[in-house]
Amino acid sequence: MWQRCKVLMMAVIALVISQQALAGQAWESYKTRFLMADGRIIDTGNNSISHTEGQGFAMMMAVRNNDRASFDKIWRWTQQNLKNPDNGLFYWRYNPVAAQPVADKNNATDGDTFIAWALLKAGDLWHDDSYLKASDAITRALVEHNVINFGGYRVMLPGAKGFNLNSYVNLNPSYFVFPAWQDFANRSHLTVWRDLINDGQKLLGKMRFGNPQLPADWVSLYADGHVVPAKEWPARFSYDAIRVPLYVKWFTPASPLLEPYKAWWGRFARAQTPAWVNVTTNDPAPYMMEGGLLAVRDLVMGDNAQGELQITQQEDYYSASLKMLAGLAR
Numbered sequence: 296m297w298q299r300c301k302v303l304m305m306a307v308i309a310l311v312i313s314q315q316a317l318a319g320q321a322w323e324s325y326k327t328r329f330l331m332a333d334g335r336i337i338d339t340g341n342n343s344i345s346h347t348e349g350q351g352f353a354m355m356m357a358v359r360n361n362d363r364a365s366f367d368k369i370w371r372w373t374q375q376n377l378k379n380p381d382n383g384l385f386y387w388r389y390n391p392v393a394a395q396p397v398a399d400k401n402n403a404t405d406g407d408t409f410i411a412w413a414l415l416k417a418g419d420l421w422h423d424d425s426y427l428k429a430s431d432a433i434t435r436a437l438v439e440h441n442v443i444n445f446g447g448y449r450v451m452l453p454g455a456k457g458f459n460l461n462s463y464v465n466l467n468p469s470y471f472v473f474p475a476w477q478d479f480a481n482r483s484h485l486t487v488w489r490d491l492i493n494d495g496q497k498l499l500g501k502m503r504f505g506n507p508q509l510p511a512d513w514v515s516l517y518a519d520g521h522v523v524p525a526k527e528w529p530a531r532f533s534y535d536a537i538r539v540p541l542y543v544k545w546f547t548p549a550s551p552l553l554e555p556y557k558a559w560w561g562r563f564a565r566a567q568t569p570a571w572v573n574v575t576t577n578d579p580a581p582y583m584m585e586g587g588l589l590a591v592r593d594l595v596m597g598d599n600a601q602g603e604l605q606i607t608q609q610e611d612y613y614s615a616s617l618k619m620l621a622g623l624a625r
Contacts, residue, residue, distance in 0.1 A: 321622065322360045324606035325615055329353070330365065334372030335389070340611035345389040347377060347406025352616050354413035358420055359623055366417055373410065382455065383436035385410065401454040404441050405470040407433055412475035415482060427482075434479050438487055446520040448498060449490035463517045465525050468502060468510045469538035471495040473546035492546075498522065499539065499552050504530070504574035508555045511574050512536045524574060533571035533580075534613065537588055540595045541617070545624035556595050568592060586610055587617025594621045 329336050329349070336349035350373045357366035377385040379400065387403035389396050411433035418427035440455040445464050452458040453467045473492055480488035501522050502510035511524035512535035524530035540556040560568055569579035570588055584592060587610075593599070604622045606615045 319360055321604040321606050321619060322356055322362065325353075325356065325619055326365060328606060328608075328610070328615065329612050330369070334368035334370070335376075335391075336369065336612070338612045340613055343391070345391070347373070347385045347387050347403055347410060349406075349612065349616065350377070350385075351406045351409025351413060352620065355409055355416065355623065356619050358413055358416045361420070363417075363421055366413070370410075370414070382440050383432055384440060384455065387454065401456050402441075403454055403470075404437060404451050405453075405467070405472060407437055407441075408470070408472045408475050411437070412472070412478060415478055431483070434483065438485070442487060442491065446516045446518050448494040448516065448520070449487065450494065450498070450516065451491055463515045465527065466498070466514050466516055467512065467535060468495075468499060468514060469512070469535045469542070471499070471539070471542060473542050477546065496552060499543070503555055505572075506577040507532060507559045507572050507574055509559055509572065509574055510536050510539055529573070530575040531571045531573050534588075537591050537617070538620075541591050541620060541624060544595055553595055560592050560596060565589070565592070565598070586614035587621070588614070590618040590621040594625055599625075 329339065330353065331337060335345050336353045337343040337345060338349055350369055354366055354369050354373075357363070357369060373385065376389060377387075377397070379386055379402065382402075384402040384407050386397045386400055387406055388399055390398070411430045414426045414430035414433070418424065418430060437451065441452045443450060443452060443459065443464070445459075450464065450466060451470065452464060453470055458465045471491075473495065476488045476492050476495075479485075480492070498514075498516070499510065502514055504511060504524055509532040511528070511530045512533050513525035513528040514522050515525045516522050540553055543550050543552050559572070563569070566583060568584045568589075570582055570584050571580040572578070604618060606618065610618075
């Protein structure tokens, strides 16, 4: 009996080590493709611009791969080029070929959140208080400049400017990074983070639009508490909203909030799953999921038989990032 347990234990350890090694190989491929020597992450599908989303994603990947040199390089570039001294947050977009690389002075709270979350993880892993202090400063700024009470809910706006339209606010549900908010709550003990988690989950429960019963990439919350797909964007469950089930799964693997995604994707064979669907007209995309979109589908559907995590030479930044994030969540 003991011998059998010992063999099983060794097999589990070997599997964990092999998974870590494979994840490390994917991280090396990711860096080769998207990390510049100065610490800038390039969005190869968007004219090689950079944004806080990519910087934050990569900082988290670096922490999880115990790669402090890359982490510091990415964090240094982010501070030097994107930090907004007026509010402690970060300019969301950087275009290296523009006369003014930072034309839009607004922030994006998903990028800010990932930067703060990665710093928190880095401080814990490498026992460095400077990372923790930086994380705390960003989370305080997020609460001060982006969190409001509206329509009976505590919500985090996608940016400090332009999303509160008085009679309604526009929200991006893929910015509800529940596992990060939980870590911020654990560190700060502030109720605002638990309010955001609880109200964010309630709102996701209401964002079940059309036949697929899925959220749109952008959703308007009105003062009376009702939600509709935002009129300013296509009413699609698409490349933004694909991160909603990713973060829900990352936070609570067995969450009932995952059921609509399982039901929708379960209507199709894996290779025949539409890349997006319009939640107003119910029209699916004319092309199928691949790459990072499939990685999120596999994570949510519990399909672990798709082989090792690989970043291919043809893969663009966002597809590769979704693959890496799905790997971290798994």
